[in-house]
Structure formats: structure tokens, C-alpha cells
């Protein structure tokens with residue numbers, strides 16, 4: 192490990208381990224739990240691991256599951272968060288991103304095979320920093336382009352998930368050298384096989400803001416031209432439509448640590464999955480893009496959050512993960528065969544998070560000079 196650390200420019204094995212830990216915490220690499228069985232993708236078919244009336248969990252490689260087990264055009268929605276690219280610094284090019292894309296191809300063709308024509312594919316994918324440099328990888332954009340160009344998916348819409356509770360990492364660029372800002376947005380690529388997958392934004396309306404509610408009460412609206420040249424019609428904004436159309440920005444912290452799932456994992460000594468997404472992510476897309484009774488599939492299911500939410504929302508579901516230890520913990524979401532365990536889905540927080548406009552005046556400019564070398568050297572204090 193010492194030699195590997197030195198080769199990559201770290202001063203010690205400890206520093207190397209810390210960097211790995213940081214990536215792991217960030218969900219940018221996947222570290223298999225100790226003693227986890229490693230299914231041989233060549234020989235081992237995914238096994239049905241758990242079943243209940245509306246859901247199935249498979250253990251094994253989901254590429255194989257999609258190629259051999261799931262029916263063609265049998266899934267209405269794939270919503271998933273794949274392991275993020277493990278990116279090593281290279282002298283040139285983007286080899287690791289390429290390796291990631293090549294690895295992903297088997298899943299992309301599986302998605303095409305199992306998804307219905309009316310279905311949608313939603314991929315939650317975080318960005319990544321190149322190792323040792325304040326430079327971002329392009330791999331998640333390249334993945335999107337590959338899915339569209341090589342696998343003929345349509346980009347129905349790109350969403351962004353803003354996690355206001357994300358830590359200011361990597362500390363070196365954000366906290367120490369102060370040359371980058373917090374990276375707190377994940378991309379959510381919503382793709383489909385046709386330009387018209389089944390969808391309705393009426394399923395995900397939000398409460399109107401207070402001024403809008405007042406406007407409805409007043410019954411009048413300034414119909415003058417907006418800054419972009421658009422002139423709203425007299426009536427279109429005045430009609431109460433039951434809620435506001437959401438933006439393609441989902442603001443949701445990912446801080447839950449005391450759910451029944453956590454309790455179960457702690458009691459049974461199973462690892463708590465380190466890169467879970469919050470229930471609101473699958474919930475939003477399940478509601479907007481599927482009907483009750485439709486089938487939702489998560490091929491990188493981890494703790495099976497997608498399965499739990501799909502169950503709560505009355506959809507059928509299939510989850511698959513390579514690591515049995517994660518599935519052992521996931522069972523805590525489903526073991527009780529009691530429907531009270533699955534009350535209808537409720538968001539955990541209804542208050543909005545505050546997003547502030549650019550705020551430029553806290554420190555006078557001359558008290559915050561730009562480093563002459565762009566931050567190439569560390570500040571002395």
C-alpha cells in the first residue's frame with residue numbers, strides 16, 4: 192500500500208487511505224464489505240433472494256439478470272444510482288472514464304431490453320474530481336451522451352438533486368486552498384425510449400408560494416412583458432391548478448440515520464449502505480412516471496430504498512445487488528409481513544430548503560485576494 196501511495200503522489204499510506212475514505216464517503220467509489228461473497232459474473236446466475244407479494248430482490252449481477260431473467264419490455268421505470276466512476280489521474284486522456292463507460296454498456300443494453308416503450312430510465316449520478324487536481328471528470332456527461340448516441344435513449348429531461356447537507360469536499364480545494372466551492376449537486380438523467388414516455392407533472396405538484404396564493408385571492412396579475420420578452424396571458428397564471436409545477440431541481444438533504452432500516456442493520460450487525468439515496472428521489476419519479484401496479488426496477492439497489500418506496504406507493508418492484516451483505520440489511524425494510532409497515536409514502540420534510548441568490552459582499556475584495564498561482568501551492572496559514 193505504501194508503494195501505491197507513493198506512486199500516486201501521497202506522502203504516506205495514511206494520507207492515501209484518507210483520500211480513499213473521502214471518495215467512499217462521497218459515494219464515488221464502492222468498497223465491498225469485508226467477507227462479502229463475490230459472485231462470478233461468468234457462472235453465477237442472479238439468485239432470487241427474497242420475495243413478497245409485490246416485490247422481488249435478486250442477488251447477483253444485474254446485467255445478467257436483465258439479459259437472461261427479466262422479460263423483454265417488462266419494466267415501466269428503472270430508477271437507480273449506479274456505483275460512480277472510480278477515477279485515477281492519468282497523464283493524458285480519460286481512460287478510467289472510458290473504462291467506466293465500457294463497463295456500463297452491458298447495463299445500457301439491458302435497460303433497452305427490459306424497458307417498455309412507454310417507460311423511463313432515471314439515473315442518479317454524482318460528479319467526480321480527478322485525483323490530485325482541482326479538475327472535474329466528464330464521465331457522467333459522457334455516460335449521458337453514450338446512452339443517447341449509442342443506445343438511442345432520448346434525454347427526456349435532466350434533473351439536478353441539490354443536497355444542501357453535503358460536506359464541503361474535497362477539503363483540499365474547498366476548505367484549505369479555497370479555490371473551488373461546495374459540490375452539492377448530483378445529476379439525475381431522465382431518459383426514455385421514445386419522446387413520449389408516460390409522465391405527468393400534475394403528479395408532483397408543490398404547494399404554491401405565499402405570494403401566488405395571495406394572487407389567486409386577489410384575482411389580478413401583472414400581464415406586462417417579462418425580462419425574457421415573454422408576455423404571460425391574462426388567464427394562464429390566474430387559474431388555480433392545484434399546485435405549482437416543480438422545477439427540475441430537487442432539493443433534498445440525505446441525513447436520515449435513525450430509520451427502521453438503520454435500527455435493523457444495527458441490531459443484526461449488518462453494514463448500513465454507505466451510498467443510499469433519500470426516499471424522495473425514487474418517490475418523485477415513481478409518482479410522476481408510473482401508475483399503481485406498474486413495475487419499478489432498481490439494478491443497483493444497495494439497501495433497496497427503491498423497493499421500499501415502490502411498495503409504499505403500490506407499485507410492483509424488482510431490486511438487484513451484487514453484495515449480499517447489503518441485501519441482508521435491506522431485508523429489514525420488508526421482513527414484517529404487516530401492511531402497517533408500509534404506510535402510504537410521506538415525504539420526511541415539507542419545509543423548503545433555502546437557496547440564496549449570489550451574495551457577493553460579505554468580505555471586501557481586497558481582504559480576499561485571488562492566489563497568483565491559481566492555488567497551485569498550499570496557503571501557508
Ligand SMILES: C[S@@+](CC[C@H](N)C(=O)[O-])C[C@H]1O[C@@H](n2cnc3c(N)ncnc32)[C@H](O)[C@@H]1O
Pocket residue numbers: 218221251252253254271272273274275464466467468469490491492493494495496497511512513514517
Ligand atoms: C450507489 S449504490 C446504490 C445505493 C442505493 N440507491 C440505496 O439507496 O441503497 C450502488 C450499488 O450497486 C451495486 N452494484 C455494483 N455492481 C453491480 C452489478 N453488476 N449488479 C448489481 N449491483 C451492483 C453495489 O453493490 C452498490 O450497492
